[in-house]
Each structure stands twice: as structure tokens, then as C-alpha cells.
Amino acid sequence: MQVTLTDEGRNIVKRAMSEQLGMLKIVYDTDGCGCAVSGVPKLQLVSNKTETDIDIKSEDGDIPILIERRFQVFFDPKMTLSASVKPGRLQLKSDQQIFHSRLAITY
Template sequence: MHITMTEEALQQVTAEAGTSSPVLKLVYDAEGCGCAVSGVAQLWMISEPKPDDVQADSNGCKVVYEKRHEVFFDAHMKLDYQKAKRSFILSSPQQIYHNQLRLITK
């Protein structure tokens, strides 16, 4: 998996993290959705990855994900930030995963 972060997204992540080397975790959250295939993308800021987390290729900060969630995402994605909406946008050439994605500190 490769995630291209725009300059705006990287600046916002760094600002929210308060550090120049934050760790993000891309999650497919299906809890409370009724089915494992009915979920929503989430972006978590974590202190450190779990031993079984997989690291994505990224031009920005470290991004990890759970191998079992890989099926829900495309191989190439982009993370952007919209200042007017104060939210991130996760997209790929095929689709928009979330256009009002919040960065959740875990």
C-alpha cells in the first residue's frame, strides 16, 4: 500500500501531533456497522505500532495498518487536508474513502 500525503496534510498531521515524526494508523472500523464489510475508514494517531501492524509506503510520516484491513483499501491512495472543513480526505484514483476524515488520537 502506498499513501501519498499532500503538503497540507503533512503540515496538519505534524501540527496536531506536536512532533515531526508522528505515527498514523489507517483503520477500517466496522464496529457497530452490523457487518464486517460495512465500515468506515479512520485515521488514528498512535504512540507506536503493534508488532503485527504493516507499514505502508508514504512520502510523509510513518503510516501503518492491520494486514486484515488491506482488502478494504486500494494500493495507491492520497491523503489531503481541507483547511476550510478542518478535515482530511482519503482517496484513490478509483474512489473517495472519506471526505471529512478526522485524526483521532489513541
């Protein structure tokens, strides 16, 4: 799995990381969605990597990105994280689809 960050996307992530040190984690949240395959992507800054997390390759490697191994199936092998039309938010997409167009980074 690989994530490319645009310059604008990288700036948003680095701004969030300057407020709280950590690693960016892509989460597939299924709480309240009805079943385990209906969920929404979220971005979190986490301080520790768990035993179920795996590293995602980023273009230049300057931003550590994680995902839980079991959530890989819900995403595409190559994705892009870019600035959203809403200021301070991010868009996660691939060539096939847009996963979320207004992601906030939570702590």
C-alpha cells in the same frame, strides 16, 4: 500499499503529531456497522506498532503510516491524503474512489 500526502494534508498531520507524538494509523472501523465488511475509515495517532500492523509507504517517508494487515483489502494500493473542504480534516482517496472526505485524526 502507498499513501501520498499533499502539502496541506502533511501540514494537518504534522500539526496533530506536534500535539501527541506517534504514528498515523489508518483504521477500518466496523463497530456498529452491521457486518465485518461494512465499515468506515478512521485516522488515529498511535504510540506503538502492534504485531498485526504493517508499514505503508509514504512519498517522502517523513510521516510513519501504519495499517492493520487484515484491513488492507478495504483500500486501494495507491491513495492520497489531502486537506478536506472542512478545516482541519483530511480526505482519503484513490483514483477509483473517495474513502472518506472529512476525516479527523483521533488520539
